[in-house]
Amino acid sequence: MGEVDPAFIQELEHRPKLSIIEAEGIPFIDLSMLNSPDAVSDPSTLDSLVSEIGNACKNWGFFQVINHGVPLEQRRKLEKASRKFFAQPWEEKVKVRRDEVKVLGYYDTEHTKNVRDWKEVFDFTVQNPTIVPASTHPDDKEVAEWHNQWPDYPHELREAFEEYAEELEKLSNKLMELIALSLGLPADRFHGFFKDQTSFIRLNHYSPCPAPDLALGVGRHKDAGALTILAQDDVGGLQVKRKSDGEWIRVKPTPDAFIINVGDIIQVWSNETYESVEHRVMVNSERERFSIPFFFNPAHYTIVMPSEELTSEKNPPRYRPYNWGKFLITRKGSNFKKLDVKNIQIQHFRISELADHLDGALSVI
Numbered sequence: 001m002g003e004v005d006p007a008f009i010q011e012l013e014h015r016p017k018l019s020i021i022e023a024e025g026i027p028f029i030d031l032s033m034l035n036s037p038d039a040v041s042d043p044s045t046l047d048s049l050v051s052e053i054g055n056a057c058k059n060w061g062f063f064q065v066i067n068h069g070v071p072l073e074q075r076r077k078l079e080k081a082s083r084k085f086f087a088q089p090w091e092e093k094v095k096v097r098r099d100e101v102k103v104l105g106y107y108d109t110e111h112t113k114n115v116r117d118w119k120e121v122f123d124f125t126v127q128n129p130t131i132v133p134a135s136t137h138p139d140d141k142e143v144a145e146w147h148n149q150w151p152d153y154p155h156e157l158r159e160a161f162e163e164y165a166e167e168l169e170k171l172s173n174k175l176m177e178l179i180a181l182s183l184g185l186p187a188d189r190f191h192g193f194f195k196d197q198t199s200f201i202r203l204n205h206y207s208p209c210p211a212p213d214l215a216l217g218v219g220r221h222k223d224a225g226a227l228t229i230l231a232q233d234d235v236g237g238l239q240v241k242r243k244s245d246g247e248w249i250r251v252k253p254t255p256d257a258f259i260i261n262v263g264d265i266i267q268v269w270s271n272e273t274y275e276s277v278e279h280r281v282m283v284n285s286e287r288e289r290f291s292i293p294f295f296f297n298p299a300h301y302t303i304v305m306p307s308e309e310l311t312s313e314k315n316p317p318r319y320r321p322y323n324w325g326k327f328l329i330t331r332k333g334s335n336f337k338k339l340d341v342k343n344i345q346i347q348h349f350r351i352s353e354l355a356d357h358l359d360g361a362l363s364v365i
Ligand SMILES: O=C(O)CCC(=O)C(=O)O
Pocket: 202, 204, 218, 223, 230, 232, 237, 238, 279, 280, 281, 291, 292, 293
């Protein structure tokens, strides 16, 4: 395979099998009851929706939603604008390139676990500007602003983005309510964390790849935020690591559905009742693919920790509290240092089982 830069080539164990297992089991959840004006709050219908959400989060960490209330028109408008943007020559796209100072915009050299992804992206934050810590230093309280870059072409991209972001924010809040209820918490338990959200939307473009058996569109990873809402086109390529057997399963494209996945923050908030699940993107040699994830992230000053209501002496907190903004900018920073930098992970805040055992042993003595 002479055509592919070695930077894109996955290690043997992480290369995708070209024979695909398509998921039967990833749940479909119908949200129509949340959006119908005459949905007289029938507690039993709500209860069954909440338990469907809870089971999907527990068993898969992924589910698809239909009748979600996001107008199709808004989604199509952004999808079209995204296609127009990426169809331009590279020289045009790099005019709004992301770098260490301007952290939002166009980017085509992203690495996941130190292997280059076969994709190009455009990042925008929902709040403009978005407030984040100025430095990774734990004692530094200074803040900085992230500003969106808007390309000249297509001119409708900005409006399409803003309308879509507003709709997706509404859907995210509804999903967070259902997730809170499924954990036995009040519906609004997590709302406050998103007041000064650091959410962002990414436009992804995966070109046809001459070596889909060696490279990945996005290498295996977990999403670091609270919740991801993904719009994928009809090409397919997203794979989820099935919890029951570790097999990579393709998420079948369903027109106009959204794919939802639990991120690391929900894993921590729920004290591992729900887990953030590994996923990756396969590319193919024939068709380009587009997708748009919405990453629903809390305010930078959020201290992420297991919810007190969900921990007890028998089920102690499994994570030490961490500052979301510092975590986020540490991640962003390491994207630019590229090879041989290990990304910060929630695993670094996990209270290790070994320590639990030792503590237990010590307290007995
Ligand atoms: O393109 C996709 O299907 C998923 C992309 C993804 O997982 C991500 O950007 O975090």
